[in-house]
Amino acid sequence: MSVKYSQDHEWVKADGDVCTIGISAHAAEQLGDVVFVELPDTGKTFAKGDDMAVVESVKAASDVYAPISGEIVEVNSAIVDEPAKVNEDPQGAAWFVKIKMSNASELDALMDEAAYKDFAGQS
Amino acid sequence: MSMNNQGRPTTPTSGAGEAMETNVKTFTGNKALMIEEALSFEVGDLSGSGVDLPELSGQYDRLGGVNRNETIGLPGLSEPEAMRHFVRLSQKNYAIDMGPFPLGSCTMKHNPRLNEKVARLPGFADLHPLAPESAAQGALELIDTLAFWLKELTGMPAVAMSPKAGAHGELCGMMAIKAALEARGEADRRVRVLAPESAHGTNPATAVQCGFKVEAIPGDGTGRVDLEALKEKLGDDVAGIMVTNPNTCGLFERDIRAIADAVHDAGGYFYCDGANFNAIAGKVKPGDLGVDAMHINLHKTFSTPHGGGGPGAGPTVLSEALAPFAPLPYVSCEDGKYSLVETLHHAEAEDGGDTLGRLTAFHGQMGMFVRALSYMMSHGRDGLKQASEDAVLNANYVLARLKSEMTPSFEGPCMHEALFDDRFLKDTGVETIDFAKAMIDEGYHPMTMYFPLVVHGAMLIEPTESESKRELDLFCDALLSLAKRAKAGETESFKAAPVYAPRRRLDETAAARHPVLRWTPPQTAQAAE
Ligand SMILES: Cc1ncc(COP(=O)(O)O)c(C=O)c1O
Numbered sequence: 001m002s003v004k005y006s007q008d009h010e011w012v013k014a015d016g017d018v019c020t021i022g023i024s025a026h027a028a029e030q031l032g033d034v035v036f037v038e039l040p041d042t043g044k045t046f047a048k049g050d051d052m053a054v055v056e057s058v059k060a061a062s063d064v065y066a067p068i069s070g071e072i073v074e075v076n077s078a079i080v081d082e083p084a085k086v087n088e089d090p091q092g093a094a095w096f097v098k099i100k101m102s103n104a105s106e107l108d109a110l111m112d113e114a115a116y117k118d119f120a121g122q123s
Numbered sequence: 124m125s126m127n128n129q130g131r132p133t134t135p136t137s138g139a140g141e142a143m144e145t146n147v148k149t150f151t152g153n154k155a156l157m158i159e160e161a162l163s164f165e166v167g168d169l170s171g172s173g174v175d176l177p178e179l180s181g182q183y184d185r186l187g188g189v190n191r192n193e194t195i196g197l198p199g200l201s202e203p204e205a206m207r208h209f210v211r212l213s214q215k216n217y218a219i220d221m222g223p224f225p226l227g228s229c230t231m232k233h234n235p236r237l238n239e240k241v242a243r244l245p246g247f248a249d250l251h252p253l254a255p256e257s258a259a260q261g262a263l264e265l266i267d268t269l270a271f272w273l274k275e276l277t278g279m280p281a282v283a284m285s286p287k288a289g290a291h292g293e294l295c296g297m298m299a300i301k302a303a304l305e306a307r308g309e310a311d312r313r314v315r316v317l318a319p320e321s322a323h324g325t326n327p328a329t330a331v332q333c334g335f336k337v338e339a340i341p342g343d344g345t346g347r348v349d350l351e352a353l354k355e356k357l358g359d360d361v362a363g364i365m366v367t368n369p370n371t372c373g374l375f376e377r378d379i380r381a382i383a384d385a386v387h388d389a390g391g392y393f394y395c396d397g398a399n400f401n402a403i404a405g406k407v408k409p410g411d412l413g414v415d416a417m418h419i420n421l422h423k424t425f426s427t428p429h430g431g432g433g434p435g436a437g438p439t440v441l442s443e444a445l446a447p448f449a450p451l452p453y454v455s456c457e458d459g460k461y462s463l464v465e466t467l468h469h470a471e472a473e474d475g476g477d478t479l480g481r482l483t484a485f486h487g488q489m490g491m492f493v494r495a496l497s498y499m500m501s502h503g504r505d506g507l508k509q510a511s512e513d514a515v516l517n518a519n520y521v522l523a524r525l526k527s528e529m530t531p532s533f534e535g536p537c538m539h540e541a542l543f544d545d546r547f548l549k550d551t552g553v554e555t556i557d558f559a560k561a562m563i564d565e566g567y568h569p570m571t572m573y574f575p576l577v578v579h580g581a582m583l584i585e586p587t588e589s590e591s592k593r594e595l596d597l598f599c600d601a602l603l604s605l606a607k608r609a610k611a612g613e614t615e616s617f618k619a620a621p622v623y624a625p626r627r628r629l630d631e632t633a634a635a636r637h638p639v640l641r642w643t644p645p646q647t648a649q650a651a652e
Contacts, residue, residue, distance in 0.1 A: 033631075
């Protein structure tokens with residue numbers, strides 16, 4: 001499945017009922033150099049819109065919201081050790097978490113690549 | 124004639140050295156009066172200490188066996204070395220006594236020398252916080268008098284004097300709100316606190332510290348709170364709101380009364396961040412606006428030196444509804460005799476049994492109290508009002524003069540600070556940070572940058588009432604010239620700035636990613652590598 005985006009600049013890529021989630025390249029660029037990442041524990045469950053992780057740049061700390069509801073099945077601790085990865089490859093190697101979706105229909109509300117580009121261009 | 128044979132050249136050799144000017148490497152690393160100063164740890168050792176204490180003998184200690192047995196590692200400097208160390212460091216520092224400090228929201232105004240003189244009176248300066256009340260009557264009277272005028276200026280019935288910074292005042296106010304909710308039996312239900320997106324970071328941080336969940340109130344597009352959006356967010360789970368007025372965009376919240384009413388109707392409290400009180404002191408009484416609690420940054424509105432993290436004082440005024448929960452200690456006066464109410468026991472006897480308890484070890488920031496009262500008394504009611512008016516006038520002058528080259532974020536006049544964003548730098552490759560660094564080369568402390576978060580690449584300028592028109596004109600001319608240079612494509616010189624500062628551009632990312640939190644002696648550091 002192709003990548004989808006939330007209005008809060010998270011990206012979601014579904015593979016079966018497990019989604020990989022990260023922050024968009026646009027968000028990473030706007031944040032500036034990322035210096036700190038905090039990820040949730042595996043096994044935790046989040047409802048869509050909950051604070052799920054924290055990403056901090058020199059400028060500011062930002063919450064990362066769960067773009068879909070579900071349970072954390074894996075986290076990318078490499079970006080905790082090396083926050084710079086978030087700037088290097090935000091939509092690839094620097095994914096944040098994998099969530100087992102509890103409601104796949106939430107994906108429909110997310111934007112596709114083109115819609116997000118439009119959206120990010122304005123914000 | 125009586126001839127003097129000591130003739131020496133007394134005019135500069137023409138042309139010589141001008142080209143060399145910037146690339147002469149001195150042996151010491153010093154540049155004339157700009158001395159390369161090492162850390163005191165690096166230059167000193169205990170054998171050279173300026174203090175010579177006799178060996179302890181025949182004494183016993185009460186440390187119960189937890190005595191330190193390795194060396195303490197303090198630097199040892201003789202008195203002149205210690206003096207020079209700090210004077211040299213201070214000469215590298217920009218200070219309000221050197222030039223304008225245009226930091227928006229931080230209100231760096233002139234600190235009148237009179238305040239300093241009064242604060243150094245031995246009766247205030249040498250008083251110990253544990254001195255018996257009978258020996259501290261004057262100091263207690265001063266606290267009480269300052270408290271009176273703070274209540275008078277804000278139109279509020281009570282004030283907690285002990286908070287030691289704006290953020291600490293916020294904590295005091297939000298704890299009072301929490302205590303009031305507990306007394307109403309609603310603390311478990313009312314868990315949400317609303318604050319605008321433009322809020323100073325301390326607002327949400329304080330609310331979270333008090334166990335609340337923070338939600339953002341959207342803006343209305345003119346830099347102010349969107350009243351309708353706020354109303355939609357209110358409910359019976361809202362503990363209160365935290366709104367700054369004038370706000371961090373330098374604008375007065377015109378709907379402030381309606382905002383207060385809406386919050387009160389929903390059963391919540393109104394915390395007003397009073398950091399910007401210097402724009403309205405003597406003009407508007409927050410008590411008339413429906414405020415329940417508000418801190419006053421004495422170190423901003425009422426001068427008193429600050430910057431570099433302190434010292435501060437954040438007395439917090441409280442409404443009738445929150446007054447019973449005011450913290451200890453407070454000053455009470457009976458038959459002309461002042462006393463400190465410091466214990467719960469005493470408070471109960473004084474009818475203050477609902478107090479939220481003690482916030483600080485002692486009674487507040489005494490040195491700041493003296494300065495603030497001195498400032499108030501020397502200005503008088505009309506002088507305070509004029510200071511507020513001049514602060515607003517100066518900010519509007521800056522706004523009007525810079526408008527031609529820079530981009531104000533919002534329409535219309537401002538209050539005490541002018542907010543610009545980085546639209547005027549679009550496509551120049553120069554960013555807010557580069558612009559700010561270039562200001563350092565021009566001899567200015569930069570303005571507040573990247574705050575508030577509601578506009579892109581914010582530059583928040585607060586000239587304060589202290590600056591003369593001549594000083595403001597030079598400042599504006601310098602900024603206009605920088606803006607023009609940025610637009611003319613001198614991007615590289617901006618990226619290189621500052622070139623004249625003792626240190627060039629610092630690597631903030633590396634500092635944040637790999638902070639060195641503890642100094643280690645160079646030998647050990649080498650050995651560890
Ligand atoms: C709007 C605002 N609120 C709160 C504070 C916090 O005050 P302080 O720095 O004294 O803790 C500041 C100052 O930095 C401020 O500008």
